[in-house]
Amino acid sequence: MKVLHVIPSIAPVHGGASRAILEMTKALQEQGVKAEIVTTNDNGSDLLDVPLQKCIEYEQVPVWFFPRFSPPIASVRGFVFSSQLTTWLWRHIAEYNIIHVYGMFSYVSTLAMAIARIKNIPYIIRPQGQLGEWALQQRTFKKQIYITLIQRANLNCSRAVHFTSEQEQEETSKLNFKSASFVLRNGLFTPPPIPEAGYKLRQLLKVPEDEPVILFLSRLHPKKGLDYLIPALGKVANRRFTFVVAGSGSPEYEDTIDTLLVSAGIRDRTYRAGFVSGEMKDLLLQGADLFALTSYSENFGIAVLEAMAAGKPVLATSGVALASVVKQYQLGYVAQLDVEAIAQFVQDFLNSPQQAKEMGDRARKLIAEQYTWERIATKMVEIYTDILIPK
Incomplete structure (x- = not known):
């Protein structure tokens, strides 16, 4: 053939x-x-x-x-x-x-x-x-x-x-x-695990070893819903976390993201990684604690799959096609495209780190079996x- x-x-x-x-x-x-x-x-x-x-x-x-x-x-x-x-x-x-x-x-x-x-x-x-x-x-x-x-x-x-x-x-x-x-x-072809990925990522970010890290990794485009995710993170700015934005887009939209971060009051706790691939991408996925993709629409969302393979719980909106899998197997949090709803799930994640870890473990197992x-x-x-x- x-x-x-x-x-x-x-x-x-x-x-x-x-x-x-x-x-x-x-x-x-x-x-x-x-x-x-x-x-x-x-x-x-x-x-x-x-x-x-x-x-x-x-x-x-x-x-x-x-x-x-x-x-x-x-x-x-x-x-x-x-x-x-x-x-x-x-x-x-x-x-x-x-x-x-x-x-x-x-x-x-x-x-x-x-x-x-x-x-x-x-x-x-x-x-x-x-x-x-x-x-x-x-x-x-x-x-x-x-x-x-x-x-x-x-x-x-x-x-x-x-x-x-x-x-x-x-x-x-x-x-x-x-x-x-x-x-x-x-x-998905699962990359090899990076020893002490969490520690190495926090060394890169220059944050404490127990700092929760929330990762957005995708092409930077208006449909990806950062105009909801960033304001939602701003609503929980009284809690300790570091936000990583990995990806590239048009210069105009990257400027928009910077404006959103400043308006939400989280620019000083956000790490802009730019476009990543290879070992750097693997380090972000394996070292972060929560993967967030709050798209308006996503016919699949390969980055969600990669995060689950790395054993990370996922925060997705209902417009992300894989959200139904996340919900069915309890692999994370599925929110409507709404700032308050997304903020509440971020709170839930920060309040229940053990539950989040169990979600990530289930995600890794599912990917190994079915994807x-x-x-x-x-x-x-x-x-x-x-x-x-x-x-």
Whole structure:
């Protein structure tokens, strides 16, 4: 079986989806599937420094990178146009048994589905939350036109739509697409434990060894709900804690975060880590006491999974798809998108450290049992097989 994953970008700046596609491809290869990725060198406002127009080994995965058209207008760059990728897909797409397309509102994703339709190659589309209610409320008119004129046909002709949560599936069902769908969550390759991570993190932060550390780790974007989390932390400023904000975003939004921290009175107890990866990211996840993600909408939330794998309780809002798992298995706290509600759960965490530790222990066990990439890839192979060889 030969599978081609198509995605506009795998740059880390775009968040968890970039990591997930690499890990899924790697796990599929371990299942005996010949899986490759085709993408562009997009890196947000920048470009990745990678060899172009040939298959290279990128983080242990075969990846084809093609140059992104890079005009000065940000909205045009964001559409991720690539004429060279167009030519390559037209010539080579028929060499693959099935195409797995990621994303909805980009040139690369739309092109891949259109060519697959013309060449009669079966394809699956993974919307990455872009058909959820919150996402469609942003730039509503443009997206409605795009769906009506272009993507509805692409979606209806897909063999299946791949969702990563029941919440995403339910919200998208209201759009009445004809294609079948399935839910298959992301998995996780768990990094090795860092000895004395809690102590090492507090040394870095220059705080006492028993200081509670609350971690936000995600792409910095208005939908992540920091405009609720930061004011909520301000309401419990009489309690001892250090807040860590890890991630990067636009300069304008980073300035907004600084303003929020000052207004909430917690700027002096907040550590701005910037974008993190590798050992620094692992240290933050393993050394913190509580992971908080208070998004307006999150079709999955890979950082939540990473925090749970590190044995941390999670504070999530109901818009985070994994919140249902957190609630079902008592792995943390699930709040409405409300400052007072979030503040109350932070209080509960600070008041009951032993209970929080028990939540984290349950989370680590759940990830080890249900969210390994081996398990996810095995199921994905079954889905591919059912599409290619109907029973």
